[in-house]
Amino acid sequence: METKNLKILYPKETIQERVTALAGQIYHDYQPEEVLVVGVLKGSFVFLADLVRELKLPLIIDFVRLSSYGNSLTSSGTVKILKDLETSITGKNVIIVEDIIDTGLSIKVLKDEFTKRQPRSLKICALIDKNFRRKVEIDADYVGITMDRDYFIVGYGLDWAENYRQLPDICSIEP
Numbered sequence: 001m002e003t004k005n006l007k008i009l010y011p012k013e014t015i016q017e018r019v020t021a022l023a024g025q026i027y028h029d030y031q032p033e034e035v036l037v038v039g040v041l042k043g044s045f046v047f048l049a050d051l052v053r054e055l056k057l058p059l060i061i062d063f064v065r066l067s068s069y070g071n072s073l074t075s076s077g078t079v080k081i082l083k084d085l086e087t088s089i090t091g092k093n094v095i096i097v098e099d100i101i102d103t104g105l106s107i108k109v110l111k112d113e114f115t116k117r118q119p120r121s122l123k124i125c126a127l128i129d130k131n132f133r134r135k136v137e138i139d140a141d142y143v144g145i146t147m148d149r150d151y152f153i154v155g156y157g158l159d160w161a162e163n164y165r166q167l168p169d170i171c172s173i174e175p
């Protein structure tokens with residue numbers, strides 16, 4: 001693999017603070033009800049693992065897998081559900097957990113599909129929101145970090161060509 005020049009943008013301590021704050025907001029909004037936390041693979045797996053361990057609510061976890069980007073720095077604009085839920089969401093409080101919302105295309109497809117299944121409630125929780133990059137109108141209900149500059153970021157679940165997901169900090173790829 002070609003080695004990239006990485007710079008820490010959000011250190012693990014900052015991420016932990018934001019995750020704790022998000023868990024507090026979610027707890028406040030739902031307690032004492034149960035929630036179904038849906039992770040969008042692969043990028044959300046680290047964030048989801050940290051978030052649910054801070055969330056003192058009764059909850060169950062499921063995953064979906066979407067396709068959109070491939071091994072490229074730009075979006076293809078095509079989103080498909082490659083792996084669907086194993087759980088029915090009808091009548092449940094659903095929180096979709098994303099590592100990042102960029103153009104919004106992925107989360108829009110998922111939200112529209114989930115809405116058809118008639119959950120009791122449906123919200124979106126994103127660790128990182130690049131809202132200036134939106135191509136479709138959609139907002140997350142819970143946002144950890146709002147980015148206003150267009151870095152390509154890796155770490156804490158986020159990848160470059162499947163690499164760097166395991167880094168504890170979120171780093172930018174520098175030229």
Ligand code: PRP
Pocket residue numbers: 040041042043044066067068069070075098099100101102103104105106107158159
């Ligand atoms: C990333 C991220 C979101 C999506 C956001 O996933 O996890 O699902 O892109 O981009 P969008 O708002 O422009 O649709 P990616 O396709 O890179 O897959 P991965 O999670 O497996 O890395």
